Amino acid sequence: MSAPDTEPSLGGLLRHMRVAVAAFAALLVGLGAIVVLGVVAPSSASSVIMLVLLAAMVATVLLFSMEVPQEPPLTRFFSGLGFAWVAILVGMTLLDYFTR
Amino acid sequence: MTTARRMSASVAAPEGVGIEVAEQFADATQQRHAAQLGMWAWLLTELLLFAGLFLCAAVLHVTHPAAVARAARHLKVWIGAANTAVLICSSLTMTGAITASRHGWRRWMLRCLLATAALGTLFLLLKGFEYYQDYLEHMTPFLDRPYALAGEPATRLYIDLYFLTTALHALHLTTGVAILLGMTWIARKPRFLHRHQNWIEVYGLYWHFIDLIWIMVFTLIYVVPR
Numbered sequence: 433m434s435a436p437d438t439e440p441s442l443g444g445l446l447r448h449m450r451v452a453v454a455a456f457a458a459l460l461v462g463l464g465a466i467v468v469l470g471v472v473a474p475s476s477a478s479s480v481i482m483l484v485l486l487a488a489m490v491a492t493v494l495l496f497s498m499e500v501p502q503e504p505p506l507t508r509f510f511s512g513l514g515f516a517w518v519a520i521l522v523g524m525t526l527l528d529y530f531t532r
Numbered sequence: 533m534t535t536a537r538r539m540s541a542s543v544a545a546p547e548g549v550g551i552e553v554a555e556q557f558a559d560a561t562q563q564r565h566a567a568q569l570g571m572w573a574w575l576l577t578e579l580l581l582f583a584g585l586f587l588c589a590a591v592l593h594v595t596h597p598a599a600v601a602r603a604a605r606h607l608k609v610w611i612g613a614a615n616t617a618v619l620i621c622s623s624l625t626m627t628g629a630i631t632a633s634r635h636g637w638r639r640w641m642l643r644c645l646l647a648t649a650a651l652g653t654l655f656l657l658l659k660g661f662e663y664y665q666d667y668l669e670h671m672t673p674f675l676d677r678p679y680a681l682a683g684e685p686a687t688r689l690y691i692d693l694y695f696l697t698t699a700l701h702a703l704h705l706t707t708g709v710a711i712l713l714g715m716t717w718i719a720r721k722p723r724f725l726h727r728h729q730n731w732i733e734v735y736g737l738y739w740h741f742i743d744l745i746w747i748m749v750f751t752l753i754y755v756v757p758r
Contacts, residue, residue: 439637445628448635452627459620459747467613470755479756486751490744497623497740507569514576518583525587529594 455496462489546636552727564730571734575741578704582745585697586752592690593757599686604757606671606680607694611662612754615655616747622651623743626736633732636725641732645716648739652709659702663695694753701749704742711735 446453462485469478469485494500500511550560557563593600629644666672670680673688674695681687715735718724 439639445632445637445640448631449624449627452624452631456620456624459623460617463613463616463620463747463750466751466755467609470758471609474758482751482756486748489747489751493623493740493744493747497627497743498737503568503572504565507565507572510569510572510576514572514579517576518579521580521583522587522590526590526594529591 451496455492458492459489462486462492545634548723549634549636549725549729550727551730564733567730567734568737571737575737578741578745582697582700582748585693585700586748588693589690589697589753589757592686592693596686596689599684600690600757602684603681603687603690603694604754606666606669606691607754608662608665609754609758611658611665612750615658615662616750618651618655618658619743619746622648622655623740625651626739630732630736633725633729638719638722638725641725642716642720645712645719645732649709649712649716652705652712655705656702656709659698690757697749697753701742701746704745708739708742712739 440447466482466485469482494511498511500508503511551563553560553563557566589600625644625647629641629648632638632640632644667675670678671691672695673679673681673691679688681691712735715731719728719732
């Protein structure tokens with residue numbers, strides 16, 4: 433246990449949040465790209481790119497905002513299991529519709 | 533009292549930052565892990581709930597592509613985008629509150645919690661404005677009034693799904709803001725961080741998850757079907 437820290441300035445707080453600020457910037461860039469693709473150039477190809485961008489943004493939130501890699505193994509397993517279950521749900525249902 | 537810190541922390545726990553161990557736990561680390569796991573278990577049920585709604589949207593998109601595209605083009609994509617940016621900002625302020633709580637910076641923690649609540653409220657105000665615009669444009673098929681796309685019945689399904697999904701999310705956000713304000717009120721007490729630092733960590737998971745769900749709502753409901 434170390435001595436209590438004194439309250440820093442805003443810059444001091446942000447220096448302790450470099451990863452979070454980088455994730456914030458990445459999410460805003462991702463949002464901008466999705467809006468531009470969806471509004472300016474909607475197409476089947478841009479839909480695929482938007483879904484890839486969405487996956488990247490979700491991963492950014494999970495890895496850097498929710499700090500999943502720093503969780504204990506059981507919690508990491510739970511979080512991975514939840515998204516795997518959703519992938520099965522969506523994948524098998526859409527497979528049915530696409531192959532009819 | 534035992535002091536515990538999140539495993540990601542790169543510095544030793546400052547004096548006065550920790551959690552009070554409840555009698556059913558062996559130590560603070562076990563209590564912290566149990567709290568994190570409990571929150572994750574609940575968040576996963578929420579993920580499955582919203583995933584069902586996203587799946588409905590995808591099935592509608594596959595079965596009625598033209599009607600869904602027409603309905604999606606009536607949604608207020610710029611308000612949705614602004615709201616996404618607002619929630620991304622609120623995630624940063626929530627991370628600020630967590631970081632400050634880990635270092636024992638109580639004033640910064642309170643400021644960041646209040647900023648997060650303010651951004652959450654701004655989101656809800658924008659959402660209310662969006663619903664009002666939908667009402668004015670007769671895009672509320674579930675109300676007993678003329679519907680702008682009455683000639684295309686499949687659009688009704690998509691617009692109903694849009695309202696259901698966004699209202700469910702708004703309900704989560706409203707609950708989140710209320711809990712956040714209550715926790716900020718409790719956290720203003722000087723010894724809060726001595727006993728309950730993990731409350732901020734666990735609540736932060738919920739707030740980031742609300743942000744994550746909205747990013748999915750915006751992309752899958754507003755933008756991709758256009």
